[in-house]
Amino acid sequence: MMLLNCGQPLPLLRHTDVPPRVTENFILTGYRFPNYTLRDCLLSAFRPTNETGNFWTHFLPVFIFLYYFVEVFGWEGAPHSDAPFFYPLWNYFIGVFCLLMASSMAHLLNSMSLVVREVCFFVDYGTISAYTVGSSLAYYYYIHPRAGIAVTGEHNGSLMDLKHEAAPAPMSSYAIPEFNMFFETFYIPSACVVAIICVLSCCNTRQQWRQHRYIIRTLVFLLPFLISSTPVFYRLLTTSPYSTTSSSFTASTAMSTFFYRHCLWLLVSAVFNISKLPERLAPGRFDIWGHSHQWFHCCTFLSILDELHMIKTEVRAILLSSTLLLPPATLSRLPGPTIGSTYGVMFLLQSTIVSIIAWFSWCASCIYGPQIDQLAKEHPKKYLKCH
Numbered sequence: 001m002m003l004l005n006c007g008q009p010l011p012l013l014r015h016t017d018v019p020p021r022v023t024e025n026f027i028l029t030g031y032r033f034p035n036y037t038l039r040d041c042l043l044s045a046f047r048p049t050n051e052t053g054n055f056w057t058h059f060l061p062v063f064i065f066l067y068y069f070v071e072v073f074g075w076e077g078a079p080h081s082d083a084p085f086f087y088p089l090w091n092y093f094i095g096v097f098c099l100l101m102a103s104s105m106a107h108l109l110n111s112m113s114l115v116v117r118e119v120c121f122f123v124d125y126g127t128i129s130a131y132t133v134g135s136s137l138a139y140y141y142y143i144h145p146r147a148g149i150a151v152t153g154e155h156n157g158s159l160m161d162l163k164h165e166a167a168p169a170p171m172s173s174y175a176i177p178e179f180n181m182f183f184e185t186f187y188i189p190s191a192c193v194v195a196i197i198c199v200l201s202c203c204n205t206r207q208q209w210r211q212h213r214y215i216i217r218t219l220v221f222l223l224p225f226l227i228s229s230t231p232v233f234y235r236l237l238t239t240s241p242y243s244t245t246s247s248s249f250t251a252s253t254a255m256s257t258f259f260y261r262h263c264l265w266l267l268v269s270a271v272f273n274i275s276k277l278p279e280r281l282a283p284g285r286f287d288i289w290g291h292s293h294q295w296f297h298c299c300t301f302l303s304i305l306d307e308l309h310m311i312k313t314e315v316r317a318i319l320l321s322s323t324l325l326l327p328p329a330t331l332s333r334l335p336g337p338t339i340g341s342t343y344g345v346m347f348l349l350q351s352t353i354v355s356i357i358a359w360f361s362w363c364a365s366c367i368y369g370p371q372i373d374q375l376a377k378e379h380p381k382k383y384l385k386c387h
């Protein structure tokens, strides 16, 4: 248990007792001291504060996600888990894992100091952006190439035939040829650029534009969703690349349902994030359990889970279509995944995001570093633990 030097458990604070930056709208009690030690922070996971629910609603999902994720490697016909075929899937895993871990740890550790609190939120925004690029890599290799093989064939039959037909004029295999250039050249780079713009804008809402921060953050994350989902939109607008009698076709029919559910959960999570329901209706009633941020976490996780199911559906369809898989590079005109085109992209992006976070953290330490010393001097009783 958390004990003071003088032997008493640390009390939780009211919204009027913490610095204004730390307060959340309509949350009145359950605030932790803004100068917890690392140990106090970690232990507060097991104590009802207004961050406890926020921690668990993104920490437990890590294990649920893992459970559904590893199933893929046991499927019949699946290559070994370290085969190039699975590079994009692992990058998707990295994106989701970092998102959930960073988010839960940010909620747990953000009461160490005002500066740490800022850094926690910057890391949170950074991992959300990296996650969208992880999704894009998975969409690009598992959903998009199927879009590329589709459609020109009147017979929907042998993929070999389609390939030969398509060979002289590579663009003909796209149902909507204008998309050829976009997918093959701009899709991944634009996902990366948009991710970086998002990190920059969201970090900035913590220093400027604070009044409309929830709306800006929500809108800013709509853009990467729209960009990274283009392969799915494409698939929904065109016909399936698989022969209607094939098992791949049957396997991939569930894809659209999972995608619509993924969108629905995203929409509901945005509603919670902007509306601040239910605590808006009864300020103080949902301080510890049931406030909007916890519902927001649950909905974002459900949307990730449906996205995982969607990606798995497409992976399964490819695995069932042996001509596509073996050998991977010969039938697709697109280059297969390589270390550089998957892990390399992710590494470059993460490095850029880390640099942005370092820059904003340095700015935050210049702004809030002196401020907390000031607060400690003004309110020694509130901010010093014991004498």
Ligand SMILES: [Zn+2]
Pocket (backbone or CB within 6 Å): 054, 103, 107, 293, 297
């Ligand atoms: Zn959160």
